Amino acid sequence: MSDLLHLLQHPGTNPKSFISTICSTEIVDGHTWVELSESYFYPSGGGQPADHGSLECGDGTFSIENVKKGEKLLHNIGNIDSDMIVFDSPISASIDADRRNLLSRMHTAQHLISAAADELFSGNTIGNQIGLDKTRIDIGMEDRSKFDKESLEQLVNENIEQQIPVTMSQENRSNLTSNPLVRVNLDLLPKNVEELRVITIEGRDICPCAGTHVSNTKEIGEIQINKVKSKGTGKLRVEYSLV
Numbered sequence: 001m002s003d004l005l006h007l008l009q010h011p012g013t014n015p016k017s018f019i020s021t022i023c024s025t026e027i028v029d030g031h032t033w034v035e036l037s038e039s040y041f042y043p044s045g046g047g048q049p050a051d052h053g054s055l056e057c058g059d060g061t062f063s064i065e066n067v068k069k070g071e072k073l074l075h076n077i078g079n080i081d082s083d084m085i086v087f088d089s090p091i092s093a094s095i096d097a098d099r100r101n102l103l104s105r106m107h108t109a110q111h112l113i114s115a116a117a118d119e120l121f122s123g124n125t126i127g128n129q130i131g132l133d134k135t136r137i138d139i140g141m142e143d144r145s146k147f148d149k150e151s152l153e154q155l156v157n158e159n160i161e162q163q164i165p166v167t168m169s170q171e172n173r174s175n176l177t178s179n180p181l182v183r184v185n186l187d188l189l190p191k192n193v194e195e196l197r198v199i200t201i202e203g204r205d206i207c208p209c210a211g212t213h214v215s216n217t218k219e220i221g222e223i224q225i226n227k228v229k230s231k232g233t234g235k236l237r238v239e240y241s242l243v
């Protein structure tokens, strides 16, 4: 099983190039997916899209346009002739920093919006899909009439202006269960995982999370809530972008 080395890094912005080797390949639907000896690429999951980037391998450069985690961490290098792939030889791997930085800003904004929705309206985040242009969060609320777009946007933008540090730590789940800033249901996480990677926005939110984040809320910039729509009884979909 491949280790997810991005989990060791915080902040998740401006990822550095790294040296690795190609261990194995798989062909799926005509595309070649490679497993690396070590990788800091973020695979799609948890509502955050995968990193993009490139591998310099022998005389060729391969673009990576998807990364997925299964039994192995696999990087999609497209429709490549397998003769071009050099195994067990050092290659230089680069992650698209502009894409990663934008996704990290969007993702950290999601933590602030989920926290503010809980605080203002007792709204419970039940799903999200982070994007480059827009991100959506599904919020469960018993009484949807409590929702107010302006107050949500205002509180989040105040938190951004307050320049609040965003930190990473490893925490035992038993230390999190009674903390009111922990808004996720820890029972939904695998029972056998005792130590959790936790992202804290000081005084605002504490969340077990495997995504990538900025180091201070000021890096998010301003957010704008574009749309709020019904997704059925007791559920709203909030769509926002970075200004």
Ligand SMILES: [Zn+2]
Binding pocket: 107, 108, 111, 199, 207, 209, 210, 211, 212, 213
């Ligand atoms: Zn997160």
